[in-house]
Amino acid sequence: MNEIHIHEGELNIMELLWSNKVLAAKDIAKIIKEYIGWEKNTTYTVIKRLIDKGAIKRENPGFLCKAAISKRTIQNTETNALITRYYNGSLNKFLTEYLKNQRLTVSEILELERIISEQKH
CATH class of the missing domain: 1.20.5 (Single alpha-helices involved in coiled-coils or other helix-helix interfaces)
Structure with a gap:
């Protein structure tokens, strides 16, 4: 399995899923709108990108989303990338x-x- 890298905007959605286990995309969009100000289409685009990366699993009906990768895995991947980038590994x-x-x-x-x-x- 390839390493999944999560960008800052994507991390907002992943944090919601790690905290709540399963959320409908419409509920994610409402929460993100309230706290970050993104429009629904922006949030849905980011959710789709995370699904394509393999970070989120989508279940129907209801466009239910849940994390397909643990927070610890993402922390390790991003920490290793940081150490490689700034400290020559x-x-x-x-x-x-x-x-x-x-x-x-x-x-x-x-x-x-x-x-x-x-x-x-």
Whole structure:
């Protein structure tokens, strides 16, 4: 299966589906109109694009939509793309640069240490 890349506008619709499991396209359009201001046709075009990509499954009757890919899968795909694009694919460079500029709490540091410790085994 090819990686599915989700753009910002598409992500709005996917977030709705990840939160609600199944929504009719007309309900997605109403919610998106209220929060983002898109017209129904724009939302339907984006839904169709997501169906074509394999990110959404459509069920009839009622043009019911549900996510065909998990949020975690999309997060991993987009994170890997970001690391490849900006850090030449080096997770170490990304983590080093990112963490240098963060104020981590003690609990966050302990969690990172735990994860690194697990990787050693």
